[in-house]
Amino acid sequence: xxxxxxxxxxxxxxxxxxxxxxxxxxxxxxxxxxxxxxxxxxxxxxxxxxxxxxxxxxxxxxxxxxxxxxxxxxxxxxxxxxxxxxxxxxxxxxxxxxxxxxxxxxxxxxxxxxxxxxxxxxxxxxxxxxxxxxxxxxxxxxxxxxxxxxxxxxxxxxxxxxxxxxxxxxxxxxxxxxxxxxxxxxxxxxxxxxxxxxxxxxxxxxxxxxxxxxxxxxxxxxxxxxxxxxxxxxxxxxxxxxxxxxxxxxxxxxxxxxxxxxxxxxxxxxxxxxxxxxxxxxxxxxxxxxxxxxxxxxxxxxxxxxxxxxxxxxxxxxxxxxxxxxxxxxxxxxxxxxxxxxxxxxxxxxxxxxxxxxxxxxxxxxxxxxxxxxxxxxxxxxxxxxxxxxxxxxxxxxxxxxxxxxxxxxxxxxxxxxxxxxxxxxxxxxxxxxxxxxxxxxxxxxxxxxxxxxxxxxxxxxxxxxxxxxxxxxxxxxxxxxxxxxxxxxxxxxxxxxxxxxxxxxxxxxxxxxxxxxxxxxxxxxxxxxxxxxxxxxxxxxxxxxxxxxxxxxxxxxxxxxxxxxxxxxxxxxxxxxxxxxxxxxxxxxxxxxxxxxxxxxxxxxxxxxxx
Amino acid sequence: xxxxxxxxxxxxxxxxxxxxxxxxxxxxxxxxxxxxxxxxxxxxxxxxxxxxxxxxxxxxxxxxxxxxxxxxxxxxxxxxxxxxxxxxxxxxxxxxxxxxxxxxxxxxxxxxxxxxxxxxxxxxxxxxxxxxxxxxxxxxxxxxxxxxxxxxxxxxxxxxxxxxxxxxxxxxxxxxxxxxxxxxxxxxxxxxxxxxxxxxxxxxxxxxxxxx
Numbered sequence: 001x002x003x004x005x006x007x008x009x010x011x012x013x014x015x016x017x018x019x020x021x022x023x024x025x026x027x028x029x030x031x032x033x034x035x036x037x038x039x040x041x042x043x044x045x046x047x048x049x050x051x052x053x054x055x056x057x058x059x060x061x062x063x064x065x066x067x068x069x070x071x072x073x074x075x076x077x078x079x080x081x082x083x084x085x086x087x088x089x090x091x092x093x094x095x096x097x098x099x100x101x102x103x104x105x106x107x108x109x110x111x112x113x114x115x116x117x118x119x120x121x122x123x124x125x126x127x128x129x130x131x132x133x134x135x136x137x138x139x140x141x142x143x144x145x146x147x148x149x150x151x152x153x154x155x156x157x158x159x160x161x162x163x164x165x166x167x168x169x170x171x172x173x174x175x176x177x178x179x180x181x182x183x184x185x186x187x188x189x190x191x192x193x194x195x196x197x198x199x200x201x202x203x204x205x206x207x208x209x210x211x212x213x214x215x216x217x218x219x220x221x222x223x224x225x226x227x228x229x230x231x232x233x234x235x236x237x238x239x240x241x242x243x244x245x246x247x248x249x250x251x252x253x254x255x256x257x258x259x260x261x262x263x264x265x266x267x268x269x270x271x272x273x274x275x276x277x278x279x280x281x282x283x284x285x286x287x288x289x290x291x292x293x294x295x296x297x298x299x300x301x302x303x304x305x306x307x308x309x310x311x312x313x314x315x316x317x318x319x320x321x322x323x324x325x326x327x328x329x330x331x332x333x334x335x336x337x338x339x340x341x342x343x344x345x346x347x348x349x350x351x352x353x354x355x356x357x358x359x360x361x362x363x364x365x366x367x368x369x370x371x372x373x374x375x376x377x378x379x380x381x382x383x384x385x386x387x388x389x390x391x392x393x394x395x396x397x398x399x400x401x402x403x404x405x406x407x408x409x410x411x412x413x414x415x416x417x418x419x420x421x422x423x424x425x426x427x428x429x430x431x432x433x434x435x436x437x438x439x440x441x442x443x444x445x446x447x448x449x450x451x452x453x454x455x456x457x458x459x460x461x462x463x464x465x466x467x468x469x470x471x472x473x474x475x476x477x478x479x480x481x482x483x484x485x486x487x488x489x490x491x492x493x494x495x496x497x498x499x500x501x502x503x504x505x506x507x508x509x510x511x512x513x514x515x516x517x518x519x520x521x522x523x524x525x526x527x528x529x530x531x532x533x534x535x536x537x538x539x540x541x542x543x544x545x546x547x548x549x550x551x552x553x554x555x556x557x558x559x560x561x562x563x564x565x566x567x568x569x570x571x572x573x574x575x576x577x578x579x580x581x582x583x584x585x586x587x588x589x590x591x592x593x594x595x596x597x598x599x600x601x602x603x604x605x606x607x608x609x610x611x612x
Numbered sequence: 613x614x615x616x617x618x619x620x621x622x623x624x625x626x627x628x629x630x631x632x633x634x635x636x637x638x639x640x641x642x643x644x645x646x647x648x649x650x651x652x653x654x655x656x657x658x659x660x661x662x663x664x665x666x667x668x669x670x671x672x673x674x675x676x677x678x679x680x681x682x683x684x685x686x687x688x689x690x691x692x693x694x695x696x697x698x699x700x701x702x703x704x705x706x707x708x709x710x711x712x713x714x715x716x717x718x719x720x721x722x723x724x725x726x727x728x729x730x731x732x733x734x735x736x737x738x739x740x741x742x743x744x745x746x747x748x749x750x751x752x753x754x755x756x757x758x759x760x761x762x763x764x765x766x767x768x769x770x771x772x773x774x775x776x777x778x779x780x781x782x783x784x785x786x787x788x789x790x791x792x793x794x795x796x797x798x799x800x801x802x803x804x805x806x807x808x809x810x811x812x813x814x815x816x817x818x819x820x821x822x823x824x
Contacts, residue, residue: 034671035802
């Protein structure tokens with residue numbers, strides 16, 4: 001028999017673990033195989049506990065479902081299944097769901113036992129595969145998507161409040177009467193401060209202050225707060241970052257409606273993404289941060305299956321980058337002394353928009369006061385280099401355009417930055433427009449907030465320039481959506497002759513550009529595209545349905561892009577082959593591109609008067 | 613097999629034929645056969661190689677596949693272009709009779725399957741006759757005819773090349789096989805047959821005669 005010439009042999013030899021196993025083992029395996037055509041109707045014939053087998057998929061697509069009906073894994077060519085019950089001797093607990101039927105190779109228990117006994121590498125391979133499968137299943141069981149819930153879903157309703165001129169002793173009585181550990185201080189039903197158990201201890205008893213003083217003397221003024229529709233995740237992040245345990249929750253009119261505490265959050269099941277951020281904020285050393293960074297891709301994989309709102313993934317990754325940045329800045333100051341002046345660490349681009357992906361690179365900068373001395377400049381140079389270099393080590397790639405606080409061009413005083421922005425706006429060359437796209441998505445990360453505020457106010461006054469808006473609108477229209485005549489996708493090609501669609505460049509980025517343009521025009525401070533769209537929806541002269549359409553498009557493309565990133569198969573980042581989509585998905589994708597095209601044209605009409 | 617056995621089988625056949633046709637096609641044993649030839653005329657062209665793949669209860673028995681090259685081919689002509697077997701490979705083969713004897717041992721309770729039986733079976737029948745191996749198989753199925761019938765029933769226009777082995781397999785999304793020899797093609801035909809039978813039956817009982 002000439003198995004070498006056979007397609008079966010060729011396939012098996014390229015397959016782990018046989019690619020580095022004795023050829024005698026491979027030959028034994030091939031000779032012992034049987035091939036079947038697996039369909040929904042006949043699957044029970046092959047998968048039964050009385051005659052367990054190892055299965056190796058040659059073609060087709062199959063989902064493995066656990067006893068609760070949840071998809072544990074999607075299997076295709078080259079994947080094995082059935083080994084858990086061969087290894088443990090336990091009955092098969094998972095179910096198979098055939099998506100596309102195809103050819104599957106079977107190895108019976110007898111032959112499995114022989115190979116396992118005689119070839120250690122064979123046994124090891126499946127033991128390891130089994131362990132990995134268990135880990136991933138347990139991971140899913142352990143966490144649910146509580147952190148993507150809204151705060152109003154998990155908080156206790158009812159705000160316990162007091163006036164600022166309430167006596168401390170009366171406030172304490174109110175707290176014990178309602179059984180709460182904190183009190184919101186309001187004036188005209190607006191939140192002005194917070195007192196907690198700890199304040200009563202540290203600021204009253206320990207200091208010997210009179211209980212007849214008014215609470216205004218001991219309260220924390222302008223406290224951090226969240227809104228009822230924020231994500232639980234945001235609340236947790238804020239608590240971890242600020243090291244506080246109580247967060248007032250406000251409604252849209254800024255009226256306090258309740259308090260959310262660290263205990264409320266702990267009562268929810270612990271979630272790894274949030275725990276990771278917590279660990280980063282507490283990291284003892286740069287080495288710790290780097291180690292935690294290694295967990296991010298796997299974490300994201302587990303997390304992304306479960307969240308419905310994909311914008312949360314971008315937020316999560318940006319949150320992790322924020323946490324690493326903040327902790328690195330703190331570690332630097334521990335080693336080199338406190339910063340000589342106030343400064344603001346700012347981020348741009350995708351981190352600012354909270355749309356980071358696994359492929360996003362660094363875009364950050366340092367904002368400092370004007371007129372620093374040489375030694376102060378040296379300090380911030382070292383800070384920028386320390387943080388950026390370590391972020392690279394944590395897997396957040398170097399910015400190819402050099403937009404990093406480690407470069408002199410991104411470490412400037414307030415007036416330096418503002419001059420930079422106004423020069424781009426006044427002479428909108430192609431390079432300037434490109435810079436604007438990145439630099440106009442700005443977010444504060446760490447340092448002095450007031451310094452950052454004066455910076456963002458300065459920017460808004462410089463943008464009021466019609467020529468600038470017209471050039472931005474013209475630039476947006478220079479980038480076309482990939483739909484050609486007759487409703488066909490226009491595909492791109494790379495050197496390997498793959499044809500593909502670039503979802504980022506031809507979709508998400510165009511939406512971001514359009515939304516940024518409107519946001520700047522309407523003085524909206526947010527950097528996140530969805531937040532900008534929400535803010536725009538409240539403006540008088542903006543077409544609401546256009547906004548909703550763009551939101552849906554953005555969500556759809558982001559989800560698709562994320563799925564692609566997690567199942568890369570040789571295409572450039574952010575790219576998909578439309579052949580891999582279902583016909584429904586293809587239809588939706590075309591629809592999304594059409595809506596983007598309409599929005600492009602509307603922007604051109606509004607800002608460039610159609611003068612393209 | 614002795615002459616008596618062969619004769620017995622020859623005369624007893626009608627009964628067994630009826631049995632076999634009423635059998636559940638998923639519980640029957642098959643032998644899927646493919647030949648490489650020097651040409652298309654059974655009277656003057658020769659068998660270059662022969663391979664078979666057994667199927668038992670829907671399982672393709674990979675370990676029991678056989679592949680023989682005939683070292684007695686007198687004239688390859690231009691045929692190596694198609695099957696890639698040149699005179700060097702021929703030399704490593706065995707006399708055709710050995711292959712036929714081995715095959716003959718297996719034919720007893722099995723239905724034969726070809727892709728385009730008209731061509732392959734005419735060569736094989738002649739070869740069996742020449743070798744003095746009297747043989748009439750239990751039944752013969754043809755994946756090409758099964759496919760033709762299926763497409764016709766669906767009201768599809770059947771283009772000239774739509775019934776080649778590769779094009780049939782493509783319709784069932786079976787993997788693409790790059791190398792072509794008798795063994796690979798026999799394996800490819802076996803997989804095609806399982807796909808066809810399963811898709812025609814869709815869980816309902818299917819008799820052998822429904823595939824004729």
